[in-house]
Structure formats: structure tokens, C-alpha cells
Amino acid sequence: MQLGVCYYPEQWPRSMWADDAKRMVELGITHVRIAEFAWSRMEPRAGEWVWEWLDEAVDTLAAAGLKLVLGTPTASPPKWLIDAHPDVLPVRADGTRWNFGSRRHYDISSETYRRECLRIVTAMAARYGRHPSIVAWQTDNELGCHDTVPSYSPAALQRFRVWLRHRYNTVAALNEAWGNVFWSMEYPSFDAINLPNLTPTDANPIHLLDFRRFMSDEVASFHREQIDVLREHAPHADLLHNFMGFFTTFDHYRFAADNALDVAAWDSYPIARTESIALPDEQKARYARTAHPDVSAFDHDRYRAIGRGRFWVMEQQAGPVNWAPWNPVPASGMVRLWAYEAFAHGAELVSYFRWRQCPYAQEQMHSGLNLPNNELSPGGLEVEQAAREIAETAAFAGLGAPSRAAVAILFDYETQWMFEIQRHGKSFDYQTLVFDYYEALRELGLDVDIVPATADLTGYRMVVVPSLAVIGDSLVEQIEKSTAQWVFGPRSGSKTTGFAIPGNLPPGALQRVLPLQVLEVETLRPTLAPALRIGDTQGTALHWREHVRANGATQVDTRFDEACVTPHDGWPAVLRHGRIRYVAAWLSHDLHRSLLAQIAKEAGIETQRLPDGLRIRRRAGLSFAFNFGEQQVDVPVPANAVFVLGNSRLNRAELCVWKDA
DSSP states (O other): OEEEEEOOGGGSOGGGHHHHHHHHHHHTEEEEEEOTTOHHHHOSBTTBOOOHHHHHHHHHHHHTTOEEEEEOOTTSOOHHHHHHOGGGSOBOTTSOBOOSSSSOOSOTTOHHHHHHHHHHHHHHHHHHTTOTTEEEEEOSSSTTGGGTOSOOOHHHHHHHHHHHHHHHSSHHHHHHHHTTTGGGOOOSSGGGOOOSOSOSSOOOHHHHHHHHHHHHHHHHHHHHHHHHHHHHHOTTSEEEEEEETTOOSSOHHHHHTTTTOSEEEEEEOHHHHHHHSSOOHHHHHHTTTTOOTTHHHHHHHHHHHHTTTOEEEEEEEOSOOSSSSSOOOOOTTHHHHHHHHHHHTTOSEEEEEOSBOOSSSTTTTSOOSBOTTSOBOHHHHHHHHHHHHHHHOGGGTTOOOOOOOSEEEEOOHHHHHHHHHTOSSTTOOHHHHHHHHHHHHHHTTOOEEEEOTTSOOTTOSEEEESOOSOOOHHHHHHHHHOOSEEEEOTTTTOOOTTSSOOTTOTTGGGGGTSOEEEEEEEEEOTTOOOEEEETTEEEEEEEEEEEEEEOTTOEEEEETTTTSSSOOOOOEEEEEETTEEEEOEEEOHHHHHHHHHHHHHHTTOOOOOOOTTEEEEEETTEEEEEEOSSSOEEOOOOTTOEEEESOSEEOTTOEEEEEOO
């Protein structure tokens, strides 16, 4: 449970550096990230290296006892590089190039830019790779941010054609796999294939999907090139990248594969993310100053798996930010609460953005731990309190990692891409559906692991698959061997890897263990809301519904409109075969929660309906409770609970921690 901060010495007079470092240590900061946007100061002109300022900054921070995370500065190429190589600028889907003047103005596929990046990363790594105080390196910054991936550049086109050759070997095989006989889309050669943009109507969905796969691999290979250099020159440092919340432009599992990361770090801006994602307006209003109770937890749990158990928060919101549609001031106590929330989910480090609010340029409205006048901000005062509590609480010393949860949710990036390409209804969003299931599980007081479909699921008592576009034989084999309760949501098994409908109808290979077939699907405009009941809970289908035929021993647990007052069509809503259920629609939230509570009971998992806004998370013998709601709540704790922080009655933005009985 360590605290860090992002610091930009190049933006402040050198006379401030030593005092800043001293104050960081006094505040309880242990780690400092620097240099990820400082290319123009390291190399003001091509081949002219200026290291003295960075040497001094590193030595000043290290002398104060701080550990450093050094960022490679490749997210912001300097003007001289753009002037010399204007072709490195990325190209938007409409064919126009982005301009210099902010950040991320580079094409991930540019061979020229990759060569320039390796040049500066090698120079940095050779100079600082074995510095004893540099304990970690971050590659680039928020890869893919600002819609700069994908890029539709000539360089991307050439590399895409090479990628397709490796994948399909012959253009005949590609034409067959893509179904290019449709609309006379057959290609005579790989060199005839263009990027899937600027078409009069929809491009071929498998063309779009393969381009998404290719660009995801491009992001991973760009990172890998830097990692290979850093592993050589900084063999004892942790290597990481700072991912973003609710971000699916590239496949993070593939990105992290093959030892490409030591730690999965991510940037947590809970209130801004609450304002930005597809939540109901009522929830955005209710949690405007605290953030939705699950919006950060969702990515804590996702990145814990991506980092194979190790994750950091590289940027944590410390007050109001500058980039959401609206940017409220967090409720008093929330900056402190978010730190403990991250630790409860297994974070090793929570690092705040930033040390001092910058009074100029694009982020001047973005808060930090200090105001521009060098006075601790309200958020900085809360960090000071959290640091003091962590240091003084013996139970937090050497806190172990969270144990495996009883419940797993499968999350899949290619499913997100497929359903973005063919939403079929404009309100259907895969990640939002997954989040709805996750929220329901957390409202039941459950800890959750978010894992890929390729994960070893042995030992889980309940596996939740809100949807999974392609269901492979390996997953079916796991189901056959498993003793867990399983639930699959709509659109599961609806596609093949070649973006086609399975020949035996959806849910494809899942029919081996769940004999049913999806005959037709409909997307639901807001005026269409088929009703149903699960237990004592009545609700409706939203966004998506399927007409399903039960085969063999599969039974129908619930039908649409059954026992409701409206005329019913009787379509099956929830079907079951043994330990496996299929939900044939996106259900209203209360129905999801009621269904999951039933399944958890059958799995032998104890649940409790938490008060609105309250969440509980367990880690290594400690239980953490957080109140995101407006009302005071009483935390349901064991009678013999021993509190190590706070007590069971929580006002808004308060938390408590107790030892498990």
C-alpha cells in the first residue's frame, strides 16, 4: 500500500525541485513518475542530447529517498521531428491528417517513427537503466488515447497487407474466409486490398474486424519494441504501461502476453469516467460527486488479471479534472476513499496525477495534490491523511494480494469489436452489458475476478459470461470438466472467428453442453420492452432479445410475459441445462441481480443485498467497506469484527476496514 505522484520537473524552476522532493516524502509519497512528455527537453534538435537537467532531477528526487518510474517520451514527438518527417502524423478515417500541437500526434505503424522511438529509448535506457532509484519504466503514455488508433495511413496499409499475408497465406484463402463473393468484393492480390474506410456503406465486417485485430497487434508490437530495449538495459526494473479505464481499442490480454509487462498500470479518473460512459442519467446525477460505486472497481479487477495479479494505479484523480463533459469537485473524502478502494482490490501503488496543478497549457483546469501557488489542495490534504493512516495501521503492513474470488466474469476484447462493427441496434454495447452484470454481483456483496475467455477457470464456483461472440472448443471443454454454475448472456456463440453465423446456429459450440438454438434476434427500441418475472422481481428486456428453441433436455426456467398482465408471446427468457443457463435478452438491472442471486445460492455462495451506494471488498484477511451513496449506511459486519479503521456507520465518502472474524 504505497503512494506515488506524477511530476514534471521540466515544467518548474530547478530551484523548486529539492523542496518538492522533500515535501513529497513528508506527505508520504514513495514513488514519482517523470519524463514521459519531455522529449523536446532531452533532444531539442535532432541528435543534440541534453541530459543534464534530467540527471539533476533524477538525483534530486533519489537523494530525498524517492523511487522513480521513468517514462519513455514517445507519446509526444517534438516539432523538429514532425517537420523532418511529416508522414509520421496519423491519418483519420476520413483521410485527413492530424496536426502537431498537442500530443499523440504519431502513426503507430510508421517505420520512421518507430525507428526514432527506439533511438531515444535506447539512449535513455543506456544512461539510466541501472540507476538504483529507478525501479520501473513506463512505455509511452495511454496508447490509443484521443482516437489516434486506428490510423488509416499509407504505412498502416502496407503493414496491414503484410499482416494479412501472414494470416491467410493466399488471397484465395482470404477471399473465401471473408466471403468476398458477396457484392463482388473478391481481390486479385493482397496488394489490391485497401483499408476499410471511405466506403459508400458498411465495409465487410470481417475486413473491419481483421483491421481491428491488426491495429491491436500494432499497438502491442510498438510497446514490445521498447520493452526489448528496456529489458536489456534495465534488467532489474519493473516494466509497465499506463492503460485507461473502459478502453477497448486494443486487446490488453494480447498486449500483456509473453512477458511484455511486469505490472499492469492504469489511469483512474472515477468521476470523469462516470460522466463519460453509457450510464443512466439518474445514476450520473446520483453519483456526480462520488463516482459510480463500480466504475473504478471494474477496471481494478480487470487490470489485476491483465497484470497476472500485479497492478498499479499510475494516475489517480486528486480533484476535479478537465476532460469530461462535466467536471464536478469530488465530495470531501473521496480522494482518500479511492486510494483505499484501489488497495482493497489489490493495487500495490496508487500514484496521483499530478504533484502541482499547472497554471498554463491544456491541463491548467486539471487539479493536483498542490494548487498552482504550492499550497496543498483539498485532495492533497486527503492524501496526507491516507498516508498517515497507512503508516500508523499495523494491519496494513505487508498486506498480501487478494485471493481468488468465488465468482469470475469473462471479458473479451474481440467481442467488443464484433458488436461495435455490427451493433444491430444502436443502444447495444457489450462493455456496458458486462458492467451491468458486474454491478449486480457487487450489489450482492460479492468479490469478482474479471478474466479472459482463455483463463484457467478451475476452482471458480460461479462463472458469468454476459456475452461471448465466439465460443471455442477449449472453453466448452472447461465447462464439461467444471463443477461451477455457469450463465451465458445474449449473443453468446453468435459468430465464428471469421465473423459469420455458425452453421449450426448460435450459440455455436456451446450447444454441446447447452442444447438450444437461436432462431432469430430483435433489437428493442425504447417503446418495446417485453416483460418477465424472475422470482419476486418483475422487469423487462432492453436493447436485445432472442427467439430461442430449447432442444433435448434443456428446460425453460422463465418465459417473456409469463404471469404478467400484458399479452405475452411466450418466448423463452432463461433456459437451463444442468449447471448451465442461457439468458436470451439483455434484462433490466434488477432482473440481472435477481437471477445472479439465485445462481449464487445454487453455487453455495453467500450473498447479501447491500444498501444503495455501499460496496465491500476483501483482501488478505481484511474487509473494506465504502459508501458512495448520499445517505448514511450501516455496514453489515460480523458481530465479532475488529475494526482497524473507522466503524460500521458510514456517511457519504467514508470507509471502514475490519479484520475478518
